[in-house]
Amino acid sequence: MRNESKTKCQTEKYKDKGIGQQSETIKTIQTIIEDIMKPKTGTLYGIGVGPGDPDLITLKAAKILNQVDVVFAAASTKNNHSLAVNIAKPHIPEHTAVQMLRFPMTRDKNETARAWCQHALTIVEEIEYGKNVAFLTLGDAMTYSTFGYIIKHVQKIAPHVEIQTVPGITSYQAAAARLNTPLVEGEESLMVVSGVKGGNRLRELAGKPENVVFLKAYRNVGDIKDAIDEMGTYPSSVGVKNCSHPDEEIIPDIQELSERIPDYWTLIIAKQNSKNGSSAE
Numbered sequence: 001m002r003n004e005s006k007t008k009c010q011t012e013k014y015k016d017k018g019i020g021q022q023s024e025t026i027k028t029i030q031t032i033i034e035d036i037m038k039p040k041t042g043t044l045y046g047i048g049v050g051p052g053d054p055d056l057i058t059l060k061a062a063k064i065l066n067q068v069d070v071v072f073a074a075a076s077t078k079n080n081h082s083l084a085v086n087i088a089k090p091h092i093p094e095h096t097a098v099q100m101l102r103f104p105m106t107r108d109k110n111e112t113a114r115a116w117c118q119h120a121l122t123i124v125e126e127i128e129y130g131k132n133v134a135f136l137t138l139g140d141a142m143t144y145s146t147f148g149y150i151i152k153h154v155q156k157i158a159p160h161v162e163i164q165t166v167p168g169i170t171s172y173q174a175a176a177a178r179l180n181t182p183l184v185e186g187e188e189s190l191m192v193v194s195g196v197k198g199g200n201r202l203r204e205l206a207g208k209p210e211n212v213v214f215l216k217a218y219r220n221v222g223d224i225k226d227a228i229d230e231m232g233t234y235p236s237s238v239g240v241k242n243c244s245h246p247d248e249e250i251i252p253d254i255q256e257l258s259e260r261i262p263d264y265w266t267l268i269i270a271k272q273n274s275k276n277g278s279s280a281e
């Protein structure tokens, strides 16, 4: 009797275990099927495409552009043109979707913020479908770049999305290379400033750096030139327009540059030392 009940118990036990195992297996299969059915979330790549010459794109950026499903770039609402797309074109396969994200040409911060939010949603939508997407920016993706705004909004909307930034060659690195002039040497420092407020960033600074790069010089070249003259310590100042593009121009006299029609794609490198690195004073 004792043996009988033991055997019964064991049978029940194994029966239970069998059912348990079966349901475990079913659960595992269900999870696998769900995993297969569920689209994998894609990755967002921020790609710095470099200053202009398509050969100045990094190998990593070119590899990623060859693999992503969608390429995004910022464009104005007035046209469908993107310089970043033009630069990257030789590295984007024909079949890859290229989508412009239109931005209103306005100083209204709310309107611009709405546009960023909307565009971040568009990007996240593709990523949630399992697509890998690239967002192109000129020069380096982390230097005065629109990708900074995209990251902020994407992280707010979808914090789980994987983001990878691929650095690019900045406009001023390309300009220094074009001029065969070191940006910094020895104990020197370099300040990269926005020229949107003219030369004020330089005027306001207490300890003056040996080297200054003005990006976004655009309509403020005249005031930047005045600030450089006021300091009296930057004898080697050069303007570079459309660096590494076919219409590139080097303007060694920034007085002359200030008299020209303003061009957005203009930067100024101001140096206390002369071109060959020895003190000009």
Ligand SMILES: C[S@@+](CC[C@H](N)C(=O)[O-])C[C@H]1O[C@@H](n2cnc3c(N)ncnc32)[C@H](O)[C@@H]1O
Pocket: 051, 052, 137, 138, 139, 140, 141, 142, 143, 144, 145, 169, 170, 171, 172, 214, 215, 216, 217, 218, 240, 241, 242, 243, 244, 245, 264, 265, 266, 267
């Ligand atoms: C919004 S910032 C973008 C900077 C860019 N992310 C970079 O890494 O160089 C735009 C400014 O960069 C400078 N810039 C960008 N590309 C340039 C180029 N190819 N030649 C000269 N200046 C350029 C201009 O001063 C322009 O106004």
